[in-house]
Amino acid sequence: MSQTLLAQSGGFLRDRSGDTGCPSNDGVCLGWMVEHLDRYWDPFLEHVVITLIPLVIGFAIALSMGLLAHRQKWLITPFTGLTSAIYTIPSISSFLLLLPITGRGNDTAIIALTAYTLVIIFRNVVTGLAGVPQGAVDAARGMGLTSRQLLFSVELPLALPEIIAGLRIAAATTVGLAAFAYLAGAGGLGANIDADIDFRGNVLVCGVILTLLAAALDFLVLSVQRLLTPWRRAAA
Amino acid sequence: MITPIGSIFSTFSDSVGFIFERRPSDAGTVQVGGLAEMGHLAGNHFAVSFLAIVVSIAISVPIGLWLGHLGRAEMLAVGVANVGRAVPALAIIGFCVAFLGTGFRNIAFALTLLAIPPILTNTYVGMRQVDPELVDAARGQGLSGFQIVRQVEWPLALPTIFGGIRISVVTVLATAIISPIAGLDSLGTPIFSEEIYGTEGVIAAAIAVAFLTLMTDAGFALVQRLVTPKGLKIAARANRRPRRLRPLSIRRVQHP
Numbered sequence: 001m002s003q004t005l006l007a008q009s010g011g012f013l014r015d016r017s018g019d020t021g022c023p024s025n026d027g028v029c030l031g032w033m034v035e036h037l038d039r040y041w042d043p044f045l046e047h048v049v050i051t052l053i054p055l056v057i058g059f060a061i062a063l064s065m066g067l068l069a070h071r072q073k074w075l076i077t078p079f080t081g082l083t084s085a086i087y088t089i090p091s092i093s094s095f096l097l098l099l100p101i102t103g104r105g106n107d108t109a110i111i112a113l114t115a116y117t118l119v120i121i122f123r124n125v126v127t128g129l130a131g132v133p134q135g136a137v138d139a140a141r142g143m144g145l146t147s148r149q150l151l152f153s154v155e156l157p158l159a160l161p162e163i164i165a166g167l168r169i170a171a172a173t174t175v176g177l178a179a180f181a182y183l184a185g186a187g188g189l190g191a192n193i194d195a196d197i198d199f200r201g202n203v204l205v206c207g208v209i210l211t212l213l214a215a216a217l218d219f220l221v222l223s224v225q226r227l228l229t230p231w232r233r234a235a236a
Numbered sequence: 237m238i239t240p241i242g243s244i245f246s247t248f249s250d251s252v253g254f255i256f257e258r259r260p261s262d263a264g265t266v267q268v269g270g271l272a273e274m275g276h277l278a279g280n281h282f283a284v285s286f287l288a289i290v291v292s293i294a295i296s297v298p299i300g301l302w303l304g305h306l307g308r309a310e311m312l313a314v315g316v317a318n319v320g321r322a323v324p325a326l327a328i329i330g331f332c333v334a335f336l337g338t339g340f341r342n343i344a345f346a347l348t349l350l351a352i353p354p355i356l357t358n359t360y361v362g363m364r365q366v367d368p369e370l371v372d373a374a375r376g377q378g379l380s381g382f383q384i385v386r387q388v389e390w391p392l393a394l395p396t397i398f399g400g401i402r403i404s405v406v407t408v409l410a411t412a413i414i415s416p417i418a419g420l421d422s423l424g425t426p427i428f429s430e431e432i433y434g435t436e437g438v439i440a441a442a443i444a445v446a447f448l449t450l451m452t453d454a455g456f457a458l459v460q461r462l463v464t465p466k467g468l469k470i471a472a473r474a475n476r477r478p479r480r481l482r483p484l485s486i487r488r489v490q491h492p
Binding site for chain 2: 026085088089090091092093094096097099100101169172173175176177179180183190193194197198199200202203204206207210211214215218
């Protein structure tokens with residue numbers, strides 16, 4: 001085996017021989033930050049991509065698993081066990097263990113990150129559906145709704161806040177885990193942190209961008225929830 | 237990229253072999269792998285993780301018990317988990333390296349920062365979940381505030397507190413992998429020095445960390461079950477839904 005898994009031998013360090021002034025002293029360097037913000041743009045976009053794709057796929061899979069388990073209650077235990085076992089494996093281990101199978105690149109990161117979103121969303125879909133008041137279900141049945149109508153016009157809307165809460169946690173978690181995706185040869189801001197970890201300005205810019213990204217996704221998902229549940233606004 | 241199954245299998249079996257047998261490195265200049273070296277790296281890995289967990293328990297549990305007992309500062313006790321989730325683990329390690337420097341103590345500090353939010357939030361929420369009627373009954377019997385915490389609230393909150401500790405342990409063990417970029421050898425060392433340890437070394441380290449984390453988590457799950465008061469188990473059984481799931485909410489951190 002001579003294929004090399006990680007990017008360059010000797011790690012990910014950036015050549016800093018050209019640095020002068022503040023950056024050469026590893027300072028915070030506000031002026032440098034403003035001037036060099038563009039170098040974080042592409043990694044940032046990559047980070048958004050490897051965060052959003054797993055969230056979308058993971059949401060679709062977890063929602064399907066949740067709906068299935070809602071019908072077939074005995075599936076809840078194996079599904080919960082499986083998804084939490086995956087979640088317990090350190091993300092870096094997953095990225096590296098997938099490398100010989102799926103190769104370096106965004107695909108590997110996306111597969112692993114998708115697997116990590118499952119446990120959070122699945123659990124909240126199941127508990128959200130289980131928490132729908134029995135009275136509401138009985139009333140809907142009494143009005144002659146079919147199972148499908150019941151699911152889409154009563155159960156899912158009432159379970160939505162809890163499902164969305166799961167999605168919010170998954171979003172923030174995925175932003176953080178995606179920072180390790182560079183170890184799988186994927187893009188993202190993690191590589192920028194590692195490449196210049198002694199340089200305060202660099203670490204600060206990356207950390208702030210990632211935290212803002214997590215906050216922005218959280219806000220976005222919350223806004224979607226408000227759009228989808230107008231009756232909760234009226235009540236509030 | 238499609239790789240033949242046989243080649244994938246041999247990569248993994250070579251990697252498992254790496255854990256147990258010492259061999260020359262790819263460049264042939266040093267000997268790498270084997271149980272002694274992997275054991276040494278795992279020892280470091282667990283030492284720094286253990287220190288971080290002990291310190292974060294010592295800080296968060298008393299604060300969580302105190303705030304939870306008084307029912308004060310919910311914003312702080314619960315908000316800290318949301319902030320902790322939004323700041324990526326790699327960024328926290330990065331901040332510590334850039335602003336404090338490298339080495340065992342600084343990494344332990346960074347890992348402690350990571351471990352505090354789940355434990356603090358779960359301790360607080362665990363305390364608040366205790367049925368207020370039980371607390372009133374205890375007060376009516378003349379128990380002091382300290383006795384109520386020790387004899388009523390603490391045992392009932394313990395499973396939730398342990399849930400928080402479990403998450404922190406898993407997070408810390410997973411994040412200690414990147415300690416080599418902060419100047420401390422751990423099971424992450426072969427991962428970050430592939431030119432020395434080779435592909436087998438990288439995969440071997442990934443397998444070792446995954447295995448040890450799963451085992452540790454299983455151990456904690458067992459302890460969590462042991463510390464659950466008998467009364468709570470009976471109540472759960474009487475509920476006729478013994479494996480009732482609780483939702484993951486913004487307010488509570490749980491082991492999923």
